[in-house]
Amino acid sequence: xxxxxxxxxxxxxxxxxxxxxxxxxxxxxxxxxxxxxxxxxxxxxxxxxxxxxxxxxxxxxxxxxxxxxxxxxxxxxxxxxxxxxxxxxxxxxxxxxxxxxxxxxxxxxxxxxxxxxxxxxxxxxxxxxxxxxxxxxxxxxxxxxxxxxxxxxxxxxxxxxxxxxxxxxxxxxxxxxxxxxxxxxxxxxxxxxxxxxxxxxxxxxxxxxxxxxxxxxxxxxxxxxxxxxxxxxxxxxxxxxxxxxxxxxxxxxxxxxxxxxxxxxxxxxxxxxxxxxxxxxxxxxxxxxxxxxxxxxxxxxxxxxxxxxxxxxxxxxxxxxxxxxxxxxx
Amino acid sequence: xxxxxxxxxxxxxxxxxxxxxxxxxxxxxxxxxxxxxxxxxxxxxxxxxxxxxxxxxxxxxxxxxxxxxxxxxxxxxxxxxxxxxxxxxxxxxxxxxxxxxxxxxxxxxxxxxxxxxxxxxxxxxxxxxxxxxxxxxxxxxxxxxxxxxxxxxxxxxxxxxxxxxxxxxxxxxxxxxxxxxxxxxxxxxxxxxxxxxxxxxxxxxxxxxxxxxxxxxxxxxxxxxxxxxxxxxxxxxxxxxxxxxxxxxxxxxxxxxxxxxxxxxxxxxxxxxxxxxxxxxxxxxxxxxxxxxxxxxxxxxxxxxxxxxxxxxxxxxxxxxxxxxxxxxx
Numbered sequence: 001x002x003x004x005x006x007x008x009x010x011x012x013x014x015x016x017x018x019x020x021x022x023x024x025x026x027x028x029x030x031x032x033x034x035x036x037x038x039x040x041x042x043x044x045x046x047x048x049x050x051x052x053x054x055x056x057x058x059x060x061x062x063x064x065x066x067x068x069x070x071x072x073x074x075x076x077x078x079x080x081x082x083x084x085x086x087x088x089x090x091x092x093x094x095x096x097x098x099x100x101x102x103x104x105x106x107x108x109x110x111x112x113x114x115x116x117x118x119x120x121x122x123x124x125x126x127x128x129x130x131x132x133x134x135x136x137x138x139x140x141x142x143x144x145x146x147x148x149x150x151x152x153x154x155x156x157x158x159x160x161x162x163x164x165x166x167x168x169x170x171x172x173x174x175x176x177x178x179x180x181x182x183x184x185x186x187x188x189x190x191x192x193x194x195x196x197x198x199x200x201x202x203x204x205x206x207x208x209x210x211x212x213x214x215x216x217x218x219x220x221x222x223x224x225x226x227x228x229x230x231x232x233x234x235x236x237x238x239x240x241x242x243x244x245x246x247x248x249x250x251x252x253x254x255x256x257x258x259x260x261x262x263x264x265x266x267x268x269x270x271x272x273x274x275x276x277x278x279x280x281x282x283x284x285x286x287x288x289x290x291x292x293x294x295x296x297x298x299x300x301x302x303x304x305x306x307x308x309x310x311x312x313x314x315x316x317x318x319x320x321x322x323x324x325x326x327x328x329x330x
Numbered sequence: 331x332x333x334x335x336x337x338x339x340x341x342x343x344x345x346x347x348x349x350x351x352x353x354x355x356x357x358x359x360x361x362x363x364x365x366x367x368x369x370x371x372x373x374x375x376x377x378x379x380x381x382x383x384x385x386x387x388x389x390x391x392x393x394x395x396x397x398x399x400x401x402x403x404x405x406x407x408x409x410x411x412x413x414x415x416x417x418x419x420x421x422x423x424x425x426x427x428x429x430x431x432x433x434x435x436x437x438x439x440x441x442x443x444x445x446x447x448x449x450x451x452x453x454x455x456x457x458x459x460x461x462x463x464x465x466x467x468x469x470x471x472x473x474x475x476x477x478x479x480x481x482x483x484x485x486x487x488x489x490x491x492x493x494x495x496x497x498x499x500x501x502x503x504x505x506x507x508x509x510x511x512x513x514x515x516x517x518x519x520x521x522x523x524x525x526x527x528x529x530x531x532x533x534x535x536x537x538x539x540x541x542x543x544x545x546x547x548x549x550x551x552x553x554x555x556x557x558x559x560x561x562x563x564x565x566x567x568x569x570x571x572x573x574x575x576x577x578x579x580x581x582x583x584x585x586x587x588x589x590x591x592x593x594x595x596x597x598x599x600x601x602x603x604x605x606x607x608x609x610x611x612x613x614x615x616x617x618x619x620x621x622x623x624x625x626x627x628x629x630x631x632x633x634x635x636x637x638x639x640x641x642x643x644x645x646x647x648x649x650x651x652x653x654x655x656x657x658x659x660x
Contacts, residue, residue, distance in 0.1 A: 039645055087503075087513045173417075183417045186560040207537040210558060219631035223555035228540060230516040252645040262635040267644060293644055300637040301549035305592040307630040314597060314623055315369055315582040 001043040001066055001115075003251050004140075005032045006107045006132050007122025007240075009046040009070065013081035013096075014234050014279065016089055021234075024280045025056045026080065028122035028146065031237035034281040035244025035271050036120075037063040038292065040251040043113050045069035045132075049077040049101045063285050069113060078102035082236070089232050089276075090206045109135040117141040118251040120243060121166070123148050126158040133165060142256065144168040144247050145197070146240070152179045164196035170243055172203045185210070186221070199261060201246065201268075203239055211265045216258035224265050227273035227299065234279045238272045241284055245271030270295045331373040331396055331445075333581050334470075335362045336437045336462050337452025337570075339376040339400065343411035343426075344564050344609065346419055351564075354610045355386045356410065358452035358476065361567035364611040365574025365601050366450075367393040368622065370581040373443050375399035375462075379407040379431045393615050399443060408432035412566070419562050419606075420536045439465040447471040448581040450573060451496075453478050456488040463495060472586065474498040474577050475527070476569070482509045494526035500573055502533045515540070516551070529591060531576065531598075533569055541595045546588035554595050555632065557603035557625065564609045568602045571614060575601030600625045 007029030337359030576598035
């Protein structure tokens with residue numbers, strides 16, 4: 001195995017203005033592992049209850065995900081219910097959260113998993129995230145981390161500890177500001193980089209991501225829009241599926257150069273854009289490499305413009321002179 | 331003169347969490363004309379009151395703006411007061427609006443102005459916008475239009491008429507959806523393009539712009555982020571200053587090719603990013619071409635990533651094969 005992900009596998013109930021689905025396969029580790037299975041061998045560590053159906057184990061294993069670390073215990077699977085609304089479904093209300101067996105999740109990493117060179121710590125208790133990192137046989141080549149407001153508010157010290165041990169941190173816009181205690185996003189991200197992680201990915205939902213990379217001498221900021229879609233089905237899991245493309249690119253290529261991180265962010269956005277086009281991971285699990293590369297090229301077209309060459313001017317010098325002459329005549 | 335702008339010149343009172351300014355020079359035509367003066371000779375048509383100070387006329391004319399169409403009439407100048415709040419000042423409340431002499435604005439276009447090949451109709455009553463277009467000696471090479479919710483709600487028919495006569499329409503995200511009566515932004519923009527304008531620019535404030543261009547066969551969508559700034563002073567006028575860079579690029583180069591419109595959108599974003607770094611047009615009026623080109627290059631660095639070459643794969647084929655072999659062994 002190349003990649004290890006530790007997080008949740010859940011049953012979601014999702015409602016949008018035009019559709020809804022009950023008992024939809026969800027959870028951060030599910031979204032991440034199915035997404036990254038397009039790029040690299042992945043092993044998942046998570047816990048589910050007695051109600052978890054075999055067809056949902058198959059949904060993951062048929063994508064090539066190693067599910068030997070998916071523990072089934074007495075009790076019910078983590079359940080979440082939410083409703084999306086607003087234009088492009090960019091707002092949501094959580095209707096219900098039942099942690100169930102996830103409340104006592106205690107990740108146990110197998111001997112083989114401890115050797116994975118790439119580790120994604122999905123959004124769980126930061127103490128557990130640190131414990132997982134401690135269990136690794138050696139420090140992975142890349143440690144990527146997700147978290148949320150709940151842990152910023154309730155376990156800041158533990159969060160600081162794991163953040164300072166991570167290479168890449170994913171947070172949404174509000175969380176980045178709250179965690180850094182700094183309203184300006186640029187200053188907030190740089191403050192977090194100073195704590196340890198060389199790369200901070202600020203997720204902005206329908207507005208894309210902003211990536212800060214301390215090592216990128218070209219510019220420490222890189223912006224990727226979300227792909228504008230004419231139909232959005234279900235935004236659940238877009239963040240973890242983004243992370244799967246991001247970490248997937250690095251795991252598949254080993255490229256942690258600044259240019260590599262830029263492509264990783266685009267591939268993350270590619271995967272996120274597919275995720276929201278279907279319920280659960282329905283669209284993502286059917287992706288062929290050709291679909292992914294086609295949309296990567298679509299991102300290039302979406303964002304490309306002619307740069308200024310050396311010595312080139314936005315307004316050609318003769319036209320600048322002409323304009324000055326006209327101005328003098330006024 | 332090359333460019334004609336018709337709109338408002340106003341006195342603003344602006345408050346932010348850290349600073350405030352009274353009787354700040356404002357108005358759409360002021361922001362646009364000072365911005366575009368960096369690129370092309372511009373003439374302004376607007377109305378002010380007896381209280382309008384000579385130093386503020388000078389502020390415009392010293393930038394090379396032709397102010398012969400700035401009419402001073404009995405009464406007070408249009409006044410607006412607003413307060414910005416939230417992270418990066420991306421939310422605002424209007425505290426007071428006094429139309430004053432602007433309520434009876436009736437634009438009168440001079441013989442010389444009627445020949446301008448580039449026309450920007452800033453946000454005023456759509457009936458007046460259409461009247462200005464009728465006064466032109468011949469149809470300008472480019473007609474760019476701004477509007478707002480107030481006119482969408484109160485004068486839809488008149489707005490339809492001028493929109494269908496325009497080449498470029500600027501609207502914010504919510505206005506685009508409202509005007510097209512379509513919640514999905516992509517479908518909304520395409521519906522508006524079908525009414526007439528070949529280019530629809532969707533302004534998203536701190537999240538940049540999305541440009542739809544019917545003629546861009548590469549992709550009819552183009553996305554530019556807002557430049558992430560570590561200090562924002564006053565967002566007032568950012569939209570009109572964006573428009574000044576956008577129209578300014580086309581007026582200065584004559585380039586209305588799809589690639590030209592893409593650069594125009596970047597230059598608009600460059601100018602908008604300078605606008606918010608100072609009160610009023612303070613920062614914009616001091617800009618040298620070098621500053622503008624430097625930030626244009628910064629936008630290139632902010633958004634660039636290595637595209638996939640023909641025949642290149644995101645994950646090299648030998649690594650894909652390797653991954654498949656590993657998967658088969660599991």
